[in-house]
Amino acid sequence: YxxxxxxxxFEDFQRLTAEIGKEIARINARTKTTTENQKMFTAYMTHKLERLLLKRARIRKKAEDKIRVFSHILSSISIRPLIVFCEDHEQLNEIKTILKNKVGSFLVYTxxxxxWQRNKTLDMFRKGNSDILLAIRCLDEGLDVPECRGCIIVASSSSTREFIQRRGRILRGLKGKxxxxxxxxxxxxxxxxxxxxxxxxxxxxxxxVRMRQLVQAAENEWEVRNKIRKELTRYGLEDLANL
Incomplete structure (x- = not known):
């Protein structure tokens, strides 16, 4: 989707991309020198670069249009039980509003x-008290999540570790399903x-980066790849589909 x-x-994304480029150039220039003060300054700039990268990544993760798309997905699929991953409490509250209007019953894990509340929530999900679990990233960390047939990832990440954890939440225990x-x-x-x-x-x-990780094991890999290639042609970037 x-x-x-x-x-x-997009203007904010462009501005941050330009700032990131400048910081990288400054760091590269500084690393050619070896004095202690210059090393400390380079470390400071590296920290600044990390903050800029995180800020830019949050634009992707919290794109306002994701809420519209989530609503569409929820209306399009009937798979249950279902886990929904979101980025933070602000995004969680927006998704809660949609869930209240469309399905009524759901559980929240943050x-x-x-x-005690977190364990109780997972136990209720396991017992079928509700078949939708809305979670922030804290669900990524090695928890024994009940068998789940579906997942909507609103908080997308290019982190391989996060992707593997989230996919594992779904595939664990399905036994060929x-x-x-x-x-x-x-x-x-x-x-x-x-x-x-x-x-x-x-x-x-x-x-x-995330798409490639996702589709490699998917039954509909080529359907997804073709949809993405078609979208890329709008930007004259269809060659990226081969990466």
Whole structure:
């Protein structure tokens, strides 16, 4: 499924991409020198670069259009039990509103809950008190999640570790059954000019890292690849589909 950055989000993405490029150039220039003060300054700039990268990544993870796409996915699939991964409490609250309107009953699992509450929530999910579990990333960390047939990943990440953990939440214990994993790939809006195309390519490359991990084991691999290739032609970047 595809979501699209709005104009403001894409402008922020472009601005941060430019700042990241400048920081990388500064770090590369500084690493050619060896004085202690210069090393300390390089470490500071590296920390600044990490913050910029995280800030840019959050634009992809929290794209406003993902909420619309999530609502569409929820109406399109009937697989249950279902886990929904979101990025933070702000996104969680937006998704809760949709779930209340569309399905009524669901469970929430977050790190702000007490250990007793979290265990109780998983136990209720396991017993079928509700067949939808809405979680933030705290569910990634090695928990014994009940058998689950479906997953909607709203909080997308290019981290291989996070992807493996989330896929494992679904595939564990299915014993040959088919699971449905729905990911939301973020694309830029319509682009004009070399600068926007360059930023669009940066965004899409990050998203395709996760896509490749997802589709390699999927039964509908080529269907997904063809859909993505078709979307890439809108930006003149169809060659990226071969990466």
């Amino acid at each position: 595809f979501a699209f950055l709005n104009k403001r989000e 790190s702000k809950m007490s250990l 088919t699971a449905v994993l729905c990911d939301i790939i973020v694309f830029p809006p319509e682009v004009r000019g070399a600068r926007e195309v360059e930023a669009a390519e940066t965004l899409i490359r990050h998203e395709l």
